[in-house]
Amino acid sequence: MKKIVQLLILISVMFSCSQQSSGVDYAVDPANREIVAGDVLQASSYTYILANEKSSQYWIAVSREDVERGKTYYFSESMEMVNFHSKELDRTFDLILFVGNLSNMPIPAKGAAVQSPVTMPQKSKTAQVKQDIKVEAVDGSIPLQQLFDKPEDFAGKKIKVAGQVTKFNSGIMGKNWVHIQDGSANEDFFDLTITTLDELTVGDVALFEGTVTLNKDLGSGYFFKILMEDAKASKLSLQ
Numbered sequence: 001m002k003k004i005v006q007l008l009i010l011i012s013v014m015f016s017c018s019q020q021s022s023g024v025d026y027a028v029d030p031a032n033r034e035i036v037a038g039d040v041l042q043a044s045s046y047t048y049i050l051a052n053e054k055s056s057q058y059w060i061a062v063s064r065e066d067v068e069r070g071k072t073y074y075f076s077e078s079m080e081m082v083n084f085h086s087k088e089l090d091r092t093f094d095l096i097l098f099v100g101n102l103s104n105m106p107i108p109a110k111g112a113a114v115q116s117p118v119t120m121p122q123k124s125k126t127a128q129v130k131q132d133i134k135v136e137a138v139d140g141s142i143p144l145q146q147l148f149d150k151p152e153d154f155a156g157k158k159i160k161v162a163g164q165v166t167k168f169n170s171g172i173m174g175k176n177w178v179h180i181q182d183g184s185a186n187e188d189f190f191d192l193t194i195t196t197l198d199e200l201t202v203g204d205v206a207l208f209e210g211t212v213t214l215n216k217d218l219g220s221g222y223f224f225k226i227l228m229e230d231a232k233a234s235k236l237s238l239q
Contacts, residue, residue: 027109031076034106035060040067043088045169048096049073059096067102075099076107079222087170098172100222130190133164135182135205138236144192145184147212151226154212161192161228162236165204173218176200178233180208193224198233207234 038050038057046061060078067073077100085092101107137143141160163180170176175195184190194208210231216224 029076029107029109032074032107033076034072034074036072037067037069040069041089043086045167046086048086048089048093051097059093060099060102061096062099062102065102071104074103074106075101077101079218081173085171130185131164131166131181133166133181133183135163137182138162139207141207143184144180144182144190145186147192147226148184148186148189151212151214155214156211158209158211159228160207160209162205162207163192165200165202165206166191168200168202170199175230178208178231180206189226192226192228194228194231194233196231196233198231200233200235205236207236208232 033053035049035051035053038052040050041048042064045064047063047065047067049060049062049067051058051060060075078097079100081093081096081098083092083094084096139160139162141162144161144163147154147159147161161180161182163182165178166181167179168176176197176199178194178196178200179191180194181191194210196208196210200206208228208231210228213227213229214225216227216229218224
C-alpha cells in the first residue's frame with residue numbers, strides 16, 4: 001500500500017512538472033513539437049517556414065498564415081514529403097513537413113481541459129464558403145447535390161461532375177488538389193475536393209471524370225468524407 005501511495009505521488013509530481021515546463025495549465029499532447037521560426041517564405045496558398053527545433057533545422061509548410069520570424073510555434077500533426085518541388089517558389093525541398101495544426105501555444109492532449117485560449121488554425125486559412133455559382137450538369141455529369149445526397153451510391157464508381165474551381169493547390173503528394181462548387185448543396189455540403197494531374201486556376205469551369213472515394217483518411221488530420229480521385233479535367237466555357 002505504501003508503495004502504491006509513493007507511486008501516485010511520483011506520478012502527480014511528474015505531471016505537475018510537465019505542465020510547468022510547458023508554461024501552460026493543461027496536459028500537453030505527447031506528440032507536441034516546439035519550434036522557432038527562422039526564414040519565412042510566403043506563397044499564394046502556403047507559408048514555408050525554416051523551423052529550428054533544438055539542434056535540428058528543417059522546413060515545414062502550413063496553409064498560408066501570418067508567421068513571425070523568431071517566434072515560437074507548436075504542432076503535433078505533420079506529413080513528411082521528400083523532394084517536394086514548389087512551382088511557385090521554383091524550389092525543391094529535400095524534405096519538408098506539411099503541418100496541419102500550427103499553434104502559438106503547446107498542443108493540448110486529447111480530452112485536456114484547456115483554460116487559456118489556444119490558436120489552432122484550420123487546414124486552410126480561409127474556410128470554404130458557398131459562393132454565388134451556377135454550373136449546369138453537362139455531358140453526362142451529375143449535380144454535386146446528387147452526390148452529396150447519396151454518396152454511398154457512387155462509392156468506388158467513376159462519375160462526371162462539372163463545377164467552378166474555388167481553390168487549387170498544386171504538387172501535393174504528386175497530385176493537384178481542386179475544390180469545386182456548382183451552386184447545388186445538401187445541408188452543409190456544397191464543395192467537392194478532387195485530385196487530378198491537370199492544371200487549373202481559380203475561376204475555371206471544368207468537367208471532371210474520376211473515381212469517388214468515401215471516408216478517405218490520409219493521416220495527420222486530413223480526412224475527406226467524399227473525395228474524387230485521379231480525375232481527368234476538361235475546361236468548359238463560362239456559362
